[in-house]
Amino acid sequence: MANEKFGPVRVGLLGIGTVGGGTFEVLRRNQDEIRRRAGRSILITKVADLNVARAQEIVGPGVQVVADAREVVNDPDIDVVIELIGGYGIAREMVLAAIENGKHVVTANKALLAVHGSEIFLAASRKGVMVAFEAAVAGGIPIIKALREGLTANRIEWIAGIINGTTNFILSEMRDKGLPFDQVLKEAQRLGYAEADPTFDIEGIDAAHKITILSAIAFGVPVQFDRAHVEGITALQGEDIRYAEQLGYRIKLLGITRLRADAAGRPFGIELRVHPTLIPARRLIASVEGAMNAVWVKGDAVGHTMYYGKGAGAEPTASAVVADLVDVSRMLTSDPENRVPHLAFQAEAMSDLPILPVERIETAYYLRLRVSDEPGVLADITRILADERISIDAVLQREPAEGENQTDIILLTHRTIEQQVDAAIARIEALPTVLSKAIRIRLEELV
Amino acid sequence: MANEKFGPVRVGLLGIGTVGGGTFEVLRRNQDEIRRRAGRSILITKVADLNVARAQEIVGPGVQVVADAREVVNDPDIDVVIELIGGYGIAREMVLAAIENGKHVVTANKALLAVHGSEIFLAASRKGVMVAFEAAVAGGIPIIKALREGLTANRIEWIAGIINGTTNFILSEMRDKGLPFDQVLKEAQRLGYAEADPTFDIEGIDAAHKITILSAIAFGVPVQFDRAHVEGITALQGEDIRYAEQLGYRIKLLGITRLRADAAGRPFGIELRVHPTLIPARRLIASVEGAMNAVWVKGDAVGHTMYYGKGAGAEPTASAVVADLVDVSRMLTSDPENRVPHLAFQAEAMSDLPILPVERIETAYYLRLRVSDEPGVLADITRILADERISIDAVLQREPAEGENQTDIILLTHRTIEQQVDAAIARIEALPTVLSKAIRIRLEELV
Known part of the structure; x- marks a missing residue:
């Protein structure tokens, strides 16, 4: 060094x-x-x-x-x-x-x-x-840096965050499994997602601490936790989660802070609140599940941005x-x-690690093959893949249409090195039962 | 000042x-x-x-x-x-x-x-x-700052980004409307989402420029656009989008860069590539539609984080x-x-704008009321809401179960000031046909 x-x-x-x-x-x-x-x-x-x-x-x-x-x-x-x-x-x-x-x-x-x-x-x-x-x-999630530096050009209009993993885990479980709050809380405690004394989390206090800090950064006001309106999730009932669902909404515990302005655009105050909130199910933030955190920020220049990741844990x-x-x-x-x-x-x-040529990348693959609809075709193909040490994750074989004697075979492979797939495809395309060039699209699980 | x-x-x-x-x-x-x-x-x-x-x-x-x-x-x-x-x-x-x-x-x-x-x-x-x-x-989206400063503690493992709005818009439209690439491209040009000469976008070159920059920042290597593997979306066919869907995947044009290490964990090279990619439909990034951008980053300490927002436009x-x-x-x-x-x-x-008391916040509301199943109940409730200048967005009335003479009415209001809702609820709860306290949950469209 x-x-x-x-x-x-x-x-x-x-x-x-x-x-x-x-x-x-x-x-x-x-x-x-x-x-x-x-x-x-x-x-x-x-x-x-x-x-x-x-x-x-x-x-x-x-x-x-x-x-x-x-x-x-x-x-x-x-x-x-x-x-x-x-x-x-x-x-x-x-x-x-x-x-x-x-x-x-x-x-x-x-x-x-x-x-x-x-x-x-x-x-x-x-x-x-x-x-x-x-x-x-x-x-x-570098949300403080994003707000304080990355979005510094913006007049911030509002921030809404899922900023307490414990309550988000509980709400996700209540919705997915249709279980009542008390039962899910016990499960969360057993799994280590909730503490023995969960008050700070389930009463919304932890989320209120965090949105208080974000509010001060967004709007340049002093931190004023004592002025925040704080409601937790202890009173939330399963039927409201279900009714919300029917209406196209999900219920999340949000920390919200918003600049309020009069009709002429002059700011007169700031909202600072934590409470269970219905949000449209189609919004990306509605799909933030379990112990993950996400913060939405609306700025006048940048529009909507979102920051997502693990909100807690040692590392x-x-x-x-x-x-x-x-x-x-x-x-x-x-x-x-x-x-x-x-x-x-x-x-x-700086590092001198090389950029690898595409033959050396490792990924999974989607392969689509146009084939004759006759016995043994799939066996020939899978044998070639096995020869090239490519393992198959899924196969989808389309039913040929009435009177048709061709069909599509779709294969998903596990992760493999691209040159093995190149070799396999060359051999597969040479089969007399394979009627056209293989369609190959790479596949990433992103884990 | x-x-x-x-x-x-x-x-x-x-x-x-x-x-x-x-x-x-x-x-x-x-x-x-x-x-x-x-x-x-x-x-x-x-x-x-x-x-x-x-x-x-x-x-x-x-x-x-x-x-x-x-x-x-x-x-x-x-x-x-x-x-x-x-x-x-x-x-x-x-x-x-x-x-x-x-x-x-x-x-x-x-x-x-x-x-x-x-x-x-x-x-x-x-x-x-x-x-x-x-x-x-x-x-x-402050992704350069996030990578360069916010995630500086991490060994970055990979980055995958939807970093070209034009191609993401085209792919979203191909999937939603089942239209072929050429037709959607023309529509995108008409709407101003694609340029008259769309080559840089649809051939993946623009995305490759961007992932080349992110790769250099993530891994400390020089920018090497000439080493990137670049494939656009021009060859993508509608049937592959549909087959992918059946298998639980969506196809996105991703810029991907990944650190590759041997079995002992020693890095030997970097992948740098842009191509259409199948990703699991359940991943949050699969729901990034239209002209929006999103970047996933996997770091060894922070885990998965995502950054989302508009990827282009003047402001x-x-x-x-x-x-x-x-x-x-x-x-x-x-x-x-x-x-x-x-x-x-x-x-x-610093600003001296006040934090507003909760009575002065403005939001929409979900109201659930337990009522007698008799004529005129809903009319009484809606009249009170109208009196308090609260407008109704949706009403859901549950069918009473066989032999039951009570039911639930659920109302969604438009945005209103909380004290008007407080006043309306007090009057509604006083109705003889309303049988229990109102359940009130706030609702945010997040727009």
């Missing part, structure tokens, strides 16, 4: 639970990739966790582990503090202390920001440090934490070499 | 066609919003276009218009040049000249970058200037151009006050 001009960024981690462990693992596993992009190493050098022994086991002997978060936020060698403690108490205290000590902060704590954001952002601005919080909303959330670390790292110097590189990787850290 | 500490950024615009006009309009219309976010004004001060008279009409008397792009790229007062000329010839020459003169460049020219990107990025790196190109791929593309202008503007100074603000707007430019 060429560019070590800037030296490593030293990071202190407060709390190494699910997301903290994921962050440590992603930084470790993708350290080369991240250094090639950021132009410098990003190292977690100190961890605070009440369970010192377990934390030390996760991070190994090379990283210092302490029980007291104060030792991290007061350590002059630490550049950036990641706060993953959660809640409003000690987390708030530690974030403010880190800021006071001139450290940048990365946090996934939506509750803290939705309630104490104004105080925290003011303190950070005064100290000239950054507080980054991509991980606070919708896990690894999706870590993806956002680390992206924030890289952003903060770039701010630590104003050297042009430390900007976002044109092609994401630093110019001297 | 408080913070004018930095003075305006002066922008030169090369080419004021559809996207150029949109960019000028968005910058003008949202100038306050953009200044509140960027902390400084962004002004187009000079425009080059061969049609000087028409250009002057668009920009008005306050902006200088010239016929020769050289006058813009050589103007020492210009900080940033927007290149919207298109093509490889004069566009390449002007971009290189602007870089040579130390100007930052914003471009929407995917063809130029896919073919001459390496030369351009090298020149820019040497001069320490930025070349920003969010608008080159998927219009206003969606302008949204990306202006976002790049703001990004570049932030780089013109390393002052912490010019960073991306915590809540997107500069601290001193």
Whole structure:
């Protein structure tokens, strides 16, 4: 790795639970990739966790582990503090202390920001440090960056998000299986999709924290969680899900924020609310199922855009934490070499991996063959495919029309290398029972 | 507007066609919003276009218009040049000249970058200037930023995108209406979805330019359009669309790039290809219809994420151009006050718009009422709604079961203010024929 001009960024981690462990693992596993992009190493050098022994086991002997978060936020060698403690108490205290000590902060704590954001952002601005919080909303989906930077040209009109995976999972199950709320909640708890105390999720509080943050970014107002209207899904009944369905709608728990303007277009207020919502079944967001998250944003220039992905989990959330670390790292110097590189990787850290010729690609295939309608045709074809080590996923043989003596055979293959398919097709087309060139279309499961 | 500490950024615009006009309009219309976010004004001060008279009409008397792009790229007062000329010839020459003169460049020219990107990025790196190109791929969807910054923690495994609206519109129409390619193409040309010479779109070249750029960003390889495998949709037949449907698939023109690794996980090459592709109908991306774009990205930490929106058009593309202008503007100074603000707007430019109480929100409603099965019930209810100026969108009245003398009435209202609904519900619940509390769920069309 060429560019070590800037030296490593030293990071202190407060709390190494699910997301903290994921962050440590992603930084470790993708350290080369991240250094090639950021132009410098990003190292977690100190961890605070009440369970010192377990934390030390996760991070190994090379990283210092302490029980007291104060030792991290007061350590002059630490550049950036990641706060993953959660809640409003000690987390708030530690974030403010880190800021006071001139450290940048990365946090996934939506509750803290939705309630104490104004105080925290003011303190950070005064100290000239950054507080980054991509991980606070919708896990690894870079929705904060999209809103704050990508859509910066727009007057945002509204945002509507499925931003709580637990409730979306419960609603998907209630609809698919026709089961009542209580029963599905128990199942969700058993599967780990809902916590033992699910109040924050099912009462809409978690979603309200998140939409409060998005609202502040969209409209440039202070975070005001106490002004949000919050309804959860506990009162929702199966028959309403069914009636909605009959009318062409699905019910989702949405976080919604909207700029309201008078007839002359002058804004007079902002809606900020979380509640079960009927949405047209034909909208793409209505098909967001299970524990996935999706955020719709309507901007006056861009129109409708949507951002979709996993809203929780160790590594999706870590993806956002680390992206924030890289952003903060770039701010630590104003050297042009430390900007976002044109092609994401630093110019001297580009890869020389070859673009493969099409014969070497690997994908699945749809093959359509025009054949004589006589016995043994399919057997000949499948034998050739087997010879070329191509395995078949599905076969569809059209019934020949009355009086016709030709028909179509359609085959779906499993993933294979294109040159094997080329070879098989050449042999198949040479069969006397195959009457025309094979139609070949590639197939991707996108998994 | 408080913070004018930095003075305006002066922008030169090369080419004021559809996207150029949109960019000028968005910058003008949202100038306050953009200044509140960027902390400084962004002004187009000079425009080059061969049609000087028409250009002057668009920009008005306050902006200088010239016929020769050289006058813009050589103007020492210009900080940033927007290149919207298109093509490889004069566009390449002007971009290189602007870089040579130390100007930052914003471009929407995917063809130029896919073919001459390496030369351009090298020149820019040497001069320490930025070349920003969010608008080159998927219009206003901030996919370049998502890949380059938002997903920076990930080893990207693959990207698959519907990144050409013309072909997606044609395929949607072929499938929905069962019409052949030639006929749908003519219709698309008539509607303005396809150009008079549609070659770049229907032969997959435009999509290949875009996936070439995304591939370079995802995997840190040079842009290599000449190595891409490119197939368009001209040979696609209606029966294959129908057979695919029967097998549970849809056919989309995808741009695909994938990192290939051996059994031990060591990467050995990159796939880069555009072709019609069967994808499972149940995947969200299979439902992306008409002229919309969507990009799926699979990262090792974040999992699957998707980005969706309009891929073309004056203002969606302008949204990306202006976002790049703001990004570049932030780089013109390393002052912490010019960073991306915590809540997107500069601290001193926050809004004091109130969060509205829930009684003042405006939305549509689903109402379910348990009523006696007797004549006149619905009339009583609808009269109350009319009294409160609530208009009804749909009514569903369940047939009472055999021997039952109660039933459910379900009403969907048009958009209205919540307090009117509160008032109506209070009156409806007081009717002797209404047997229980009303169930009320809010409804959003999300348009």
